[in-house]
Amino acid sequence: MTSFMLxxxxxxxxxxxxxxLATNTFTPRATAQVIVPQRxxxxxxxxxxxxxxxxxxxxxxNEAISIYQQAATIQPKNASIHSGIGFAYTRLGNYPxxxxxxxxxxxxxxxxxxxxxxxxxxxxxxxxxRTAREAYRRAIQSNRNNVDAYIGLATILLRLGERxxxxxxxxxxxxxxxxxxxVSEFKNNMLIQQR
Numbered sequence: 001m002t003s004f005m006l007x008x009x010x011x012x013x014x015x016x017x018x019x020x021l022a023t024n025t026f027t028p029r030a031t032a033q034v035i036v037p038q039r040x041x042x043x044x045x046x047x048x049x050x051x052x053x054x055x056x057x058x059x060x061x062n063e064a065i066s067i068y069q070q071a072a073t074i075q076p077k078n079a080s081i082h083s084g085i086g087f088a089y090t091r092l093g094n095y096p097x098x099x100x101x102x103x104x105x106x107x108x109x110x111x112x113x114x115x116x117x118x119x120x121x122x123x124x125x126x127x128x129x130r131t132a133r134e135a136y137r138r139a140i141q142s143n144r145n146n147v148d149a150y151i152g153l154a155t156i157l158l159r160l161g162e163r164x165x166x167x168x169x170x171x172x173x174x175x176x177x178x179x180x181x182x183v184s185e186f187k188n189n190m191l192i193q194q195r
Contacts, residue, residue: 045074052084061088079108083115090122098122106135113143120152124159132156147177151186158193166190 048071055064068085075081086101099122105115120135133156139149154169170190173183 042074045071048074049081056084056088056091059091061091064088077108079105079112079115082108083118086118086122090118095122095125099126110138111142113139113146113149116142117146117149117152120149120156124152124156129156129159133160145176147173147180147183150176151180151182154186 048067052064052067052071055061055067065085065088068081068088072078072081072085082101082104086098086105089095089098089101099119102115102119102122105112106119109115116135116139120132120139123129123135124132133153136149136153136156139146140153143149150169150173154166154173157163157166157169167190170183170186173180173186177183
């Protein structure tokens with residue numbers, strides 16, 4: 001084992017926009033597994049990370065951002081810290097700030113499917129569909145079982161008018177998780193759009 005210990009914390013972006021694809025709004029749910037490397041001998045960093053996680057858990061996102069930013073001064077190249085800041089900004093609806101943090105996380109860990117997914121989600125939310133498409137594609141390349149990335153990609157491809165490619169992405173998502181409610185919603189929306 002390296003000098004870093006891994007602490008697994010799951011963050012579930014609990015926001016799902018429930019408006020149909022037919023109304024041209026962005027709907028995929030965002031999920032991210034956050035893995036925070038910690039130096040066991042750096043008690044200050046551990047304390048900050050634990051406090052940041054606690055604040056996120058209770059919904060105090062502004063304070064969590066402040067705490068995570070302090071942690072980032074100790075470990076500025078920790079992609080998970082930037083992802084945590086991005087998550088908190090997303091929860092506050094500050095997508096431009098979230099985008100900046102997820103870009104940092106992706107720059108530090110370009111093969112992390114969850115960070116790429118988050119970058120795609122935020123870019124799509126900001127109507128930057130081309131960036132979203134590329135981020136979702138990279139998320140899928142890093143993790144072929146990331147059903148959310150396929151759904152996000154399908155949504156974005158529809159926005160870009162790439163219907164046949166969107167159908168491919170939807171079909172891949174359906175192969176992975178046919179009972180996923182977003183897969184069913186996407187299928188229903190595709191049927192509505194065909195009428």
